[in-house]
Amino acid sequence: xxxxxxxxxxxxxxxxxxxxxxxxxxxxxxxxxxxxxxxxxxxxxxxxxxxxxxxxxxxxxxxxxxxxxxxxxxxxxxxxxxxxxxxxxxxxxxxxxxxxxxxxxxxxxxxxxxxxxxxxxxxxxxxxxxxxxxxxxxxx
Amino acid sequence: xxxxxxxxxxxxxxxxxxxxxxxxxxxxxxxxxxxxxxxxxxxxxxxxxxxxxxxxxxxxxxxxxxxxxxxxxxxxxxxxxxxxxxxxxxxxxxxxxxx
Numbered sequence: 265x266x267x268x269x270x271x272x273x274x275x276x277x278x279x280x281x282x283x284x285x286x287x288x289x290x291x292x293x294x295x296x297x298x299x300x301x302x303x304x305x306x307x308x309x310x311x312x313x314x315x316x317x318x319x320x321x322x323x324x325x326x327x328x329x330x331x332x333x334x335x336x337x338x339x340x341x342x343x344x345x346x347x348x349x350x351x352x353x354x355x356x357x358x359x360x361x362x363x364x365x366x367x368x369x370x371x372x373x374x375x376x377x378x379x380x381x382x383x384x385x386x387x388x389x390x391x392x393x394x395x396x397x398x399x400x401x402x403x404x
Numbered sequence: 405x406x407x408x409x410x411x412x413x414x415x416x417x418x419x420x421x422x423x424x425x426x427x428x429x430x431x432x433x434x435x436x437x438x439x440x441x442x443x444x445x446x447x448x449x450x451x452x453x454x455x456x457x458x459x460x461x462x463x464x465x466x467x468x469x470x471x472x473x474x475x476x477x478x479x480x481x482x483x484x485x486x487x488x489x490x491x492x493x494x495x496x497x498x499x500x501x502x503x
Contacts, residue, residue: 298420299429306430306475339455346424346453 301349301356323362330365338376344368406463406492412438413498414467416490424453427494430474431467435498439487440466448491462492 319327333339347368348356356364373379408414418432426449442464451459471484478484 298422300421300423300425303425303429305428337457340452340457342426342449342452343455345426349424 301351301353302345319362322366326362326366326369330369333369333372338378339372343372347372406441408438408463408465408492408495408497410438410441413500414438414465414490414495415497415499416467417494417496419494425449427490428488431469431488431490434469434473435500436467436469436473436488438465439468442466442489446491448493450493460493464489464491465495467495 330344334341344365348364370384374381413435415435416431445461446464447457447459448462466487467490468485468487471480471486472478472482
């Protein structure tokens with residue numbers, strides 16, 4: 265860009281140019297920055313899978329957990345949706361619907377200091393070990 | 405105090421958005437008609453998304469758009485519509501000349 269303003273960070277400069285059409289569409293272009301990830305209406309996509317999805321137990325538990333966090337005043341659904349956008353396009357598109365919910369819930373609890381990363385890791389290990397033990401029980 | 409009423413034609417503002425919004429990009433700059441008023445005022449998503457539960461409260465409207473006004477190559481019936489919920493800070497009186 266020939267007319268870069270050294271007083272303004274390149275990223276913010278792109279934002280200021282919102283609507284200016286001369287900026288090429290690239291990873292750092294204003295179009296990418298200004299397009300909110302969950303706003304997919306009219307975007308190109310692969311053909312949709314229209315088969316009925318039966319929710320797995322972890323999915324209903326995830327939904328209930330997130331709703332309880334709202335009910336207890338820890339966050340709102342809108343904060344969750346914003347957190348999903350914060351994951352960025354690659355993770356957003358690559359992780360299942362309720363996978364985004366539970367990851368953002370975990371991140372929010374870490375961000376607000378309600379849990380610590382090592383507590384979360386320990387819990388994951390504990391659950392893994394429990395499931396592994398159950399699996400060996402049913403397999404003779 | 406509501407700025408608009410049912411039957412008003414309104415144009416969605418085409419504002420820059422960073423990080424989060426609930427106003428779909430495909431409706432920005434487009435004109436529709438208000439078909440319903442959502443009861444009460446609500447904390448706008450721009451505040452609620454950052455945990456500002458006591459944030460700015462504004463009226464929310466249900467707005468009906470003609471599909472043909474949203475998609476330049478729309479091939480469905482001319483009677484096809486879509487209804488979107490839009491907060492008042494995203495609306496201005498219709499720019500009929502733009503249509």
